[in-house]
Amino acid sequence: MSYLVLARKYRPATFSEVVGQEHVTRTLGNAFAAGRVHHAFLFCGPRGCGKTTLARIVGKALNCERLTPGSAEPCGTCSACTSIGDGSAVDYQEMDGASNRGIDAIRELTEAVRYQPAVLRKKVYVIDEVHMLTTEAFNALLKTLEEPPPHVTFVLATTEPHKLPNTILSRCQRYDFKLVPASRLAQHLAAIFAREQIAIEPGALSLVVRESGGSVRDALSLCDQIISYVGAGAIAEAQVAEVLGVADRSLTRALVGALAAGRAGDALAAVEQAIERGVDEVQLARAIVRYLRDLAVLQVAPDRAGLVDASDEERAELVAEAGAIERGRVTQMFDRMLRCCDELGKTLQPRLVLDCALIDVATLEPLVPLGDLIERLGELEQRIVRGGGGGGGKPAPPPAKPVPAARAVPAPVAQPVSAPPVAQPVSAPVPVAQPVSAPIPAPVIAPSGPVPAIENAASGSGPHPIPTSEADVLREWEFVLGKLAAQNVTLAGAFEPARVMAWTPNRLELGFPAQFEANKELAETKDKLEALRGVLRAEFAQAPSILVKLIDEAAAPAARSVLEATRERSSAERSKREAEAREHPITKHVLHAFGAQIKEIKTDV
Ligand SMILES: Nc1ncnc2c1ncn2[C@@H]1O[C@H](COP(=O)(O)OP(=O)(O)O)[C@@H](O)[C@H]1O
Ligand SMILES: [Mg+2]
Ligand SMILES: [Zn+2]
Numbered sequence: 001m002s003y004l005v006l007a008r009k010y011r012p013a014t015f016s017e018v019v020g021q022e023h024v025t026r027t028l029g030n031a032f033a034a035g036r037v038h039h040a041f042l043f044c045g046p047r048g049c050g051k052t053t054l055a056r057i058v059g060k061a062l063n064c065e066r067l068t069p070g071s072a073e074p075c076g077t078c079s080a081c082t083s084i085g086d087g088s089a090v091d092y093q094e095m096d097g098a099s100n101r102g103i104d105a106i107r108e109l110t111e112a113v114r115y116q117p118a119v120l121r122k123k124v125y126v127i128d129e130v131h132m133l134t135t136e137a138f139n140a141l142l143k144t145l146e147e148p149p150p151h152v153t154f155v156l157a158t159t160e161p162h163k164l165p166n167t168i169l170s171r172c173q174r175y176d177f178k179l180v181p182a183s184r185l186a187q188h189l190a191a192i193f194a195r196e197q198i199a200i201e202p203g204a205l206s207l208v209v210r211e212s213g214g215s216v217r218d219a220l221s222l223c224d225q226i227i228s229y230v231g232a233g234a235i236a237e238a239q240v241a242e243v244l245g246v247a248d249r250s251l252t253r254a255l256v257g258a259l260a261a262g263r264a265g266d267a268l269a270a271v272e273q274a275i276e277r278g279v280d281e282v283q284l285a286r287a288i289v290r291y292l293r294d295l296a297v298l299q300v301a302p303d304r305a306g307l308v309d310a311s312d313e314e315r316a317e318l319v320a321e322a323g324a325i326e327r328g329r330v331t332q333m334f335d336r337m338l339r340c341c342d343e344l345g346k347t348l349q350p351r352l353v354l355d356c357a358l359i360d361v362a363t364l365e366p367l368v369p370l371g372d373l374i375e376r377l378g379e380l381e382q383r384i385v386r387g388g389g390g391g392g393g394k395p396a397p398p399p400a401k402p403v404p405a406a407r408a409v410p411a412p413v414a415q416p417v418s419a420p421p422v423a424q425p426v427s428a429p430v431p432v433a434q435p436v437s438a439p440i441p442a443p444v445i446a447p448s449g450p451v452p453a454i455e456n457a458a459s460g461s462g463p464h465p466i467p468t469s470e471a472d473v474l475r476e477w478e479f480v481l482g483k484l485a486a487q488n489v490t491l492a493g494a495f496e497p498a499r500v501m502a503w504t505p506n507r508l509e510l511g512f513p514a515q516f517e518a519n520k521e522l523a524e525t526k527d528k529l530e531a532l533r534g535v536l537r538a539e540f541a542q543a544p545s546i547l548v549k550l551i552d553e554a555a556a557p558a559a560r561s562v563l564e565a566t567r568e569r570s571s572a573e574r575s576k577r578e579a580e581a582r583e584h585p586i587t588k589h590v591l592h593a594f595g596a597q598i599k600e601i602k603t604d605v
Contacts, residue, residue, distance in 0.1 A: 003228075006220040010192055011053055013085065014073045018050050018057070019188045019216060020180035025054070028175070032061050032072030038173040040145050040154040042130075044161040045177025048217025052094070052128065054177075055155040059084045059092045059124040062153060080120055091120040097129040097158075103136040110144045113152050123152045130156040131163035138165055145171045179214025182206075182309035189219060198227060202311035203237035203249050210309065211244050245278040247287035249314060253321070255284075255358075256291050259333060260325050264362035268355060281350035285341045285357070292334040298322040299330060329364075332592070336361045339595070365588050373593070376586055463541035466505060470558055473500050478562050483535040491531050494522040496566075499551065499559040508536070508544045511551035511559070524548050577601075 012018045015025040024043075031037055041058065043051040060074035060081045061067070067074065074081050083089035095109070109125060117123045127133075133141070145154060145168065156172060158164065180188070186209045193200050208226070212219035222244065226235055229243045241248030247255075251274055258266035274284055294308045298315075299322045301307060308315055322330075340357035347353045467476040477500050485492035497516035502509040512520035522528065529546055536542045560568075578601045581587055590596065 005224050006192060006196075007217050007224075010220065011056075012050070013057065013060070013076045013081075015054075015057055015061075016073065018054060020184045021050050021054070021177055024050075024175045024177060028054070028058070029072040032058075033070055037062070037153070039148050039150075039152065040172045041156070042161070042164075042169065042172035042174045043155060043157040043177060044174065045159070046179055046215060047159055048215035049177045049179055050216065051157040051177055052126070055094070055124075055126045055157060056084055056092075058153070058155060059089075059122075059126075062122040062124060063091075063120040083119075089120060091117040091123045092126075093124070094126040094128065097127050097132040101132050101134050101137060103134065103140050106133065106137040106140040110140060113144055114149060117151055121151075124155065125152065126155045126157065128157045129159070130168075131158045131160045135165075138168055142167055142171070180216055181214070182209050183306070185209045185212065185214065185216065185219055186311070188216065189223065192220075192223070196227075199234035201235065201237050202313055204235050204240040206309065206311055206314060207237055207240045207244065207246065207248055211246055241279070242277060245280070245283075247274060247279050247284050249291075251279075252287045252291045253317070255288055256295070256333075257321075259288075259358065259361045260329065262362050264359045267358045267362055271354065271358065275351070281354040282341070282344050285337060285344055285354055289334065289337045289341060292330055292337060294318055295322045295325065296327070296330050296334060299325075299327050332364055333361050335595075336364065364592050365585070370593070373586065373589060380586065464539055466503060466540060466542065473503055474560060474562075474565055477503075478565070480532070480535050480539065481562050483539065484531060487531060491528060494519055494528055495532065496563040497561050498523065498548070499556055499561045499564075501549075501551070501556055501559055504544065505542060506544050507547060508532075509547045509549070511549055511556060513553045513561075514550055515553075517550060520548055520550055 015029040018025050041055075043054060045051060057074065060076070061072050063080040063084065064074035065078040065080050076082075076085070080089070084092045087094075093109075095105070100106075113123065113125065148154065154172075156168070161169070161174075161176075186205055189205055189208060190200075193205075204226075208219055208222050212222060226240055226243050230239050237248045237250065241251065251270060255267055255270050258264075258270065271281075271284060275281070294310065295318060297304070297307050298319050302319050302322065305312075305315060308318065310318060336357060340353060343353045343357070344350050464476060464479075467473045481492045481495055484495065495510070497519045498510040498512050500508070501511045510523070512523070529548075532546060533543065536544065581601050582598065587598075591598070
């Protein structure tokens with residue numbers, strides 16, 4: 001037995017069988033029942049929602065030999081009804097406007113219109129896709145349409161009524177067909193499957209409905225496809241998803257679940273599988289967005305069943321899930337996935353875009369309300385003002401800041417990170433953790449501005465030993481410069497770029513890289529050298545000869561000047577602070593809340 005496609009097998013034969021176009025069928029049915037029938041109808045609406053079907057019903061209603069008085073429903077069995085149904089009625093003509101666009105076809109039609117019907121009571125002319133006619137054809141049609149012979153009825157059908165000239169529109173009684181709502185369509189399909197005696201999962205049905213987009217014809221041809229794929233037996237949702245190459249709900253649900261729980265790996269694996277099965281990235285992203293939309297709707301209106309296209313079972317699951325995820329989180333995920341759909345439309349690398357979006361969504365930090373954010377920023381600011389957060393409530397005095405003017409000459413402002421910012425008594429072994437074994441005071445370099453009293457800092461202990469290791473040399477040299485800075489900032493500044501090339505009891509050799517020749521000349525002046533000697537005498541009980549020379553930048557890479565050491569330290573400190581800023585929860589929240597990216601981090605080092 002040949003298989004009759006479902007769309008033909010289940011083409012409605014009466015007004016009441018037509019699904020989801022009640023606004024049209026009721027009006028038409030009433031007009032027919034009352035005998036007030038217009039001579040020209042215009043049926044507009046998307047494909048596959050019943051225009052041709054209803055044109056045939058109109059043809060039958062006009063010609064049925066067994067109409068019950070007061071009713072418009074054709075009997076479906078008389079010769080008029082059957083001949084129109086099987087396309088053999090000479091007086092019922094369906095013509096395709098797209099392939100008969102020209103004036104000749106319409107002339108032929110208007111010619112034929114004049115003759116009485118051969119068999120039926122009324123001649124019915126249906127012109128499908130009537131918007132395709134040429135202007136001349138429209139003009140030729142116009143006159144007949146205005147005053148057709150009493151035995152003729154026209155039905156014009158189109159998916160694009162805006163392309164029709166007003167002259168045509170104004171001569172027809174217009175009916176607008178709509179896409180069939182999902183719940184209605186699901187009912188209709190379920191009834192058909194029942195009559196076919198084929199079992200189908202509710203999820204499978206929903207999937208077909210969703211994919212058909214509200215077109216009954218599309219839904220039915222999808223069903224044909226699925227039936228021939230599955231063969232005998234019940235139809236499962238996964239099979240439908242496979243045939244249609246779409247994301248089924250269980251996949252979408254698994255994906256959204258993984259995303260909500262932050263399991264990016266699981267989400268990516270599910271995508272991988274789906275794509276292998278032939279689902280494309282755009283469909284996946286859309287399915288996720290739709291699912292999130294449903295969750296969001298059910299979170300605010302759990303009892304409004306009609307707002308979500310799903311079977312009762314699915315809806316119950318959705319409601320449970322909607323209750324388990326935080327509302328802000330759903331919206332946040334929705335926003336990001338929506339952006340992903342947008343990006344997918346523009347990219348040649350859909351997989352990359354989708355994967356990145358899923359990773360993003362899975363790793364999104366929970367949203368913080370803006371109010372909280374501002375409050376926390378405020379707290380942070382307070383803590384910074386108080387000084388590093390150690391304050392514990394009592395407001396600490398602001399740290400001494402270097403005077404900006406003193407910056408004209410590079411000044412030794414930085415200190416070793418571990419050392420406290422103020423000079424400390426050095427008399428006893430220093431209690432602060434010392435990085436190196438030698439019992440020497442922390443090499444404090446005073447800030448270049450208001451200098452704290454460190455004059456007598458070194459007094460009381462014995463002279464420093466002459467440093468030997470590179471680390472010691474640098475630290476002691478910094479200490480010396482600190483002393484110099486305490487006397488005069490520019491004094492210390494002159495020696496800052498100098499590398500200590502050698503330091504023995506008799507000789508201190510300072511090398512200035514070539515670009516610091518000016519500093520070298522300054523350092524060589526008598527009073528500068530004298531001041532340096534003074535510090536060495538006081539602190540190291542030493543009176544070495546001081547040799548100042550220019551060196552090749554690369555000559556003594558191990559020796560480092562205070563300037564270089566300071567720079568290195570501040571760049572390390574800057575990277576550290578940048579990393580801190582990047583990793584700070586508030587930064588992350590702000591980035592996620594506004595979908596922003598870090599362009600630049602400004603630190604004060
Ligand atoms: N409103 C409807 N109710 C029931 N079945 C419909 C409806 N609309 C379309 N169909 C089904 O789709 C098939 C094609 O519909 P048709 O009326 O030709 O659509 P069109 O609007 O494109 O002219 C029909 O044979 C029927 O099986
Ligand atoms: Mg049609
Ligand atoms: Zn009949």
